[in-house]
C-alpha cells in the first residue's frame with residue numbers, strides 16, 4: 184500500500200481540502216498510474232455536495248483521469264511502464280453478467296465499481312478518484328490514450344467525450360446528417376466537436392446569443408436562439424438527431440418538433456425535476472426520445488482513437504488542485520470554457 188496526496192471533500196457541507204489516500208499495491212492484473220491531469224465533471228460537484236444522496240465521505244472526486252503507467256502487475260499484457268493511459272467513470276465490473284459480456288460495463292447488473300463515491304467489487308473497499316497523484320486500476324478498465332493528444336485537453340474525453348460520442352454512434356451519425364446540440368457547456372462543446380468531426384451539419388441551440396461565436400469556433404455550422412419563438416417554426420422537422428445536454432428544466436415538446444420523422448432526441452443532461460411531456464409530440468412522426476449514459480470500455484477506446492485521428496480534444500482551463508473550490512463555484516455559474524482540469528503536479532508540491 185502507498186499513501187499519496189489528494190484533494191477530498193470531508194463532508195457534504197465542507198470545501199474540498201488536502202487529503203491522503205491509500206492506494207493498493209498492484210496485483211497481477213493491475214496497472215499503477217501516475218496521474219498527470221484530472222478533469223472536473225459536473226457530477227463531481229453534485230456528489231461532493233451529496234445532492235444525489237448516498238454520498239460516501241471523505242470523497243476524492245474525479246473520473247476524467249489521465250496519466251502514465253508507473254508499474255504493471257505480472258499478468259498485465261496490454262500496458263507497460265511509460266504508456267499514456269486514461270481511466271473514466273468505471274474501475275471494475277463483474278465482467279460476467281449479460282451487459283458486461285456485451286461490452287456495456289456501464290450497465291453491469293452487479294452495479295460495477297465507480298471510480299469514486301463507490302466501492303470496489305468486494306463492496307467494502309471505498310474507491311477514490313482522480314484528484315490525486317496516482318491510482319491503481321484493473322487492466323481491463325484502463326484505456327490507451329494516443330500520444331498525439333494533448334494530455335490536459337484529452338482528460339475530459341474520459342467522461343464528457345464518451346457521454347456525447349456514444350449517442351452519436353448509437354444513432355449512426357454520418358456525413359451530411361443534421362445534428363442539433365442543445366446547450367453549450369462541458370458536454371455540449373464536446374457534442375459539437377464530435378458531431379462535426381463525424382461530418383454532420385451541426386447546429387447549436389442555445390438560450391444565449393453570446394454563445395454563437397464560440398459555437399461556430401468549435402465547429403457548429405449553424406446557430407439557433409431558443410429564446411426566439413420563430414426558431415421553432417423555421418427549424419421544424421429539420422434534425423435527424425438532437426443531443427440535449429441541458430440540466431435545467433426546459434420544453435422537450437418544442438424540441439421534438441424540430442426532429443424530422445423518425446428522428447431522435449437523446450437526453451444526456453439531467454434536470455433534477457421531471458419535465459412535462461406530450462405523447463403526441465412523438466407519435467406524430469414516429470419520433471424517438473432516449474437517454475444515454477457514458478459508454479462501455481470498448482466504445483470509450485474507440486472514441487479515444489477517433490479523437491486522435493480527428494484531432495479532437497476538449498477546450499480546457501488547467502488549474503492547480505488548490506483552486507478546486509473556486510472552480511466548482513465558477514462551473515455552477517457557467518464561467519468556464521469548457522472544462523476545468525486539475526494539474527496534479529500541484530499536489531506533489533503541496
Ligand SMILES: [Zn+2]
Pocket residue numbers: 224225226227246342343
Ligand atoms: Zn463525469
Ligand SMILES: [Zn+2]
Pocket residue numbers: 276277278279280281282283290291292293294
Ligand atoms: Zn457485470
